[in-house]
Amino acid sequence: MDSLDESEDRKKGAEITAALDRLWVRFLPEILARVEILESAALALGSETLSPTQRESATSAAHKLAGTLGTFSLVRGTEVARELEHLYASGEGPSPETAAQKARELREMIEGRSATAAG
DSSP: OHHHHHHHHHHHHHHHHHHHHHHHHHHHHHHHHHHHHHHHHHHHHHTTOOOHHHHHHHHHHHHHHHHHHGGGTOHHHHHHHHHHHHHHHSSSOOOHHHHHHHHHHHHHHHHHHHHHHHO
């Protein structure tokens, strides 16, 4: 009886993984667009041209990524996005180097997840 339960659990786990992979593919363009907003904000910080609108967009993009990435088992991605959200929401904001490094880290995690989902 136990082996039947284990087999059923494995089957359900595989179904859930497949469903999450399909959702990942569906939402990937939106996720990448949010990362691009963070990358653009980092560049604007570096050139000291970050507008209040860009800051708000970066805060919002980071907030949405923090909520989304954990769903796809990217816990570190949630942590990084949350850090960026808080930094952009604060008066001073992140340093250009921190903003760029964290945006790059998010992109690498997302691309890594995409490679895993595809293969």
